[in-house]
Amino acid sequence: DAGVIQSPRHEVTEMGQEVTLRCKPISGHNSLFWYRQTMMRGLELLIYFNNNVPIDDSGMPEDRFSAKMPNASFSTLKIQPSEPRDSAVYFCASRQEDYGYTFGSGTRLTVV
Amino acid sequence: AQSVTQLGSHVSVSEGALVLLRCNYSSSVPPYLFWYVQYPNQGLQLLLKYTTGATLVKGINGFEAEFKKSETSFHLTKPSAHMSDAAEYFCAVTKPSGYSTLTFGKGTMLLVSP
Numbered sequence: 001d002a003g004v005i006q007s008p009r010h011e012v013t014e015m016g017q018e019v020t021l022r023c024k025p026i027s028g029h030n031s032l033f034w035y036r037q038t039m040m041r042g043l044e045l046l047i048y049f050n051n052n053v054p055i056d057d058s059g060m061p062e063d064r065f066s067a068k069m070p071n072a073s074f075s076t077l078k079i080q081p082s083e084p085r086d087s088a089v090y091f092c093a094s095r096q097e098d099y100g101y102t103f104g105s106g107t108r109l110t111v112v
Numbered sequence: 113a114q115s116v117t118q119l120g121s122h123v124s125v126s127e128g129a130l131v132l133l134r135c136n137y138s139s140s141v142p143p144y145l146f147w148y149v150q151y152p153n154q155g156l157q158l159l160l161k162y163t164t165g166a167t168l169v170k171g172i173n174g175f176e177a178e179f180k181k182s183e184t185s186f187h188l189t190k191p192s193a194h195m196s197d198a199a200e201y202f203c204a205v206t207k208p209s210g211y212s213t214l215t216f217g218k219g220t221m222l223l224v225s226p
Binding site (some may be wrong): 004034042043045048050055056090093098099100101102103104105106108 | 156202
């Protein structure tokens with residue numbers, strides 16, 4: 001079991017550019033979550049998918065953020081255009097039926 | 113709505129001393145509770161979780177936590193700290209329903225001195 005796989009591990013981009021973060025959940029997990037971690041706000045839920053359908057996107061900061069899950073094995077989080085305040089570590093997690101949440105290693109995003 | 117409060121953003125102990133990290137939760141329904149550990153530049157690793165059954169839960173690396181409903185607490189303990197325990201620890205809560213998400217506390221950084 002390779003765990004939850006996120007790419008890239010690090011991303012440095014200029015303000016205004018589009019950023020796409022990728023996540024491959026654990027096979028068989030039917031729920032997927034995107035979290036953002038910052039020093040000021042801690043771990044915040046951005047969006048939650050169940051069976052590839054977005055269930056709760058109330059944590060998505062604004063229209064510049066979008067997330068998709070086209071199939072059970074892949075999800076993307078896109079920021080367009082990016083801003084310096086988007087700099088954070090973005091985590092993807094997937095969940096088993098018994099509430100075993102598994103987190104990926106995260107993507108550290110720096111917007112300059 | 114659910115919430116988690118972790119008392120103390122930093123806790124310092126000596127190697128070999130008792131580790132106690134405090135977590136209090138708020139939930140409108142009986143909660144499921146979790147402790148995660150995060151080492152520098154890494155993701156979150158599950159230490160232990162409480163869903164139902166025995167209220168004293170044992171996890172990895174010698175950690176355990178006890179669910180106390182009357183105190184709405186889920187404190188994390190370890191009898192003897194090791195240098196390798198130095199990390200940030202997060203308590204989290206969810207509700208046992210099909211559509212539920214983890215709500216995290218702000219985290220407690222554990223510092224272990226020799």
